[in-house]
Amino acid sequence: MNCLFGQVDRNINRALELLTGVTADLYVLPELFNTGYLFNDRAEASGYAEICPGGKTFNALDEFASVRKCYLVAGFVEEDGDKIYNASFITGPDGYIATYRKIHLFNEEKLWFDAGNKPFFVVNVGSVRVGLMICFDWIFPESMRTLALLGADLVCHSANLVLPFCQNAMLTRCLENSLFAITANRTGCDDRGNNRQLAFTGMSQITGPRGEQLCRADRDSDCVQVVDINPYQARNKFLNQYNDLLADRRPDFYKLVNDPLNRN
Ligand code: ACM
Numbered sequence: 380m381n382c383l384f385g386q387v388d389r390n391i392n393r394a395l396e397l398l399t400g401v402t403a404d405l406y407v408l409p410e411l412f413n414t415g416y417l418f419n420d421r422a423e424a425s426g427y428a429e430i431c432p433g434g435k436t437f438n439a440l441d442e443f444a445s446v447r448k449c450y451l452v453a454g455f456v457e458e459d460g461d462k463i464y465n466a467s468f469i470t471g472p473d474g475y476i477a478t479y480r481k482i483h484l485f486n487e488e489k490l491w492f493d494a495g496n497k498p499f500f501v502v503n504v505g506s507v508r509v510g511l512m513i514c515f516d517w518i519f520p521e522s523m524r525t526l527a528l529l530g531a532d533l534v535c536h537s538a539n540l541v542l543p544f545c546q547n548a549m550l551t552r553c554l555e556n557s558l559f560a561i562t563a564n565r566t567g568c569d570d571r572g573n574n575r576q577l578a579f580t581g582m583s584q585i586t587g588p589r590g591e592q593l594c595r596a597d598r599d600s601d602c603v604q605v606v607d608i609n610p611y612q613a614r615n616k617f618l619n620q621y622n623d624l625l626a627d628r629r630p631d632f633y634k635l636v637n638d639p640l641n642r643n
Contacts, residue, residue, distance in 0.1 A: 380601045381567035384415030407563040410454035410537040417569035424491040428458035432475040441470045448472040454537040462493040479511035501529040507610040514538040527556035532610040534560040554590035
C-alpha cells in the first residue's frame with residue numbers, strides 16, 4: 380500500500396479498508412505501514428512510537444483480527460522505555476502473540492532506531508509455523524536460514540524496499556530454505572521537502588518453497604492478493620532423493636559465518 384507519511388489514522392483506516400475487502404486466514408502489512416518511513420531524526424520517529432500490545436495501531440488491528448478470527452502482521456515503531464525499534468507484531472483471534480524487532484537496520488535507520496535486541500523466533504499460527512523478519516533482513520541470508528532452522532513454514536516479511544533487488548532475491552531465499560514468504564511492500568514516495576525523498580518499489584509478492592512466484596503486485600497501486608498454500612510443502616527439505624537442504628549443510632566449513640570479525 381501507499382502509506383502517507385505521518386498520517387497514522389489515515390493509514391490505519393486505509394489498511395483496514397483494504398483488508399476488509401478480502402477474506403484470509405493471515406494478513407501481512409508493510410513495514411512502518413502506519414507512520415511512513417522517511418523520518419528526519421530519532422526524535423521524530425520517537426514521536427510516533429507505540430507500546431505493544433496497547434498502542435492505538437495494535438488495538439485497531441487486533442480488533443480486526445478478533446472480529447474476523449484471523450491473524451495479522453504489521454510494521455510499526457515500537458517504544459520500550461527509552462528504546463525505539465522498527466518492529467512488527469503478530470496478533471490473532473485470541474489477541475497479541477509476539478513482536479519482532481528489526482535486527483538489520485538499513486541506512487539512516489541506524490540514526491533513528493535501536494537495533495533489534497531479541498532473537499528471531501517462530502510462532503504457531505494454527506498448524507503453521509510462522510517467522511517474522513523486516514525488509515533489509517533479507518540481504519543477510521542468515522536471517523531466513525535461522526527462521527528455517529527454527530522450523531518456520533512461512534516468513535512474514537513486512538517491507539519498505541527502496542533497492543531493486545529483494546523481490547527477485549526472495550525467490551532464492553525461499554528455494555534455498557524451502558519456505559514460503561510473504562513480502563508486503565510499500566508503494567509511493569515519502570517526500571519530506573529539501574530534496575529529502577525516498578521512493579518505494581511496490582511489487583509485493585508471495586513466494587513458494589521451490590522459488591515460485593505465487594503472486595506479485597504491480598509497482599504503484601494498492602493491492603491485496605490472497606494465495607492458498609499448503610504449509611506442509613515447506614517441511615519437505617528434500618530437493619531430490621539425495622539432497623536435504625538443511626541436513627546437507629556442512630557447518631564445519633562455514634565457521635567464519637558465526638565469527639564475522641575473524642576474516643582470515
Ligand atoms: C529497508 O530495510 N526498509 C530498506
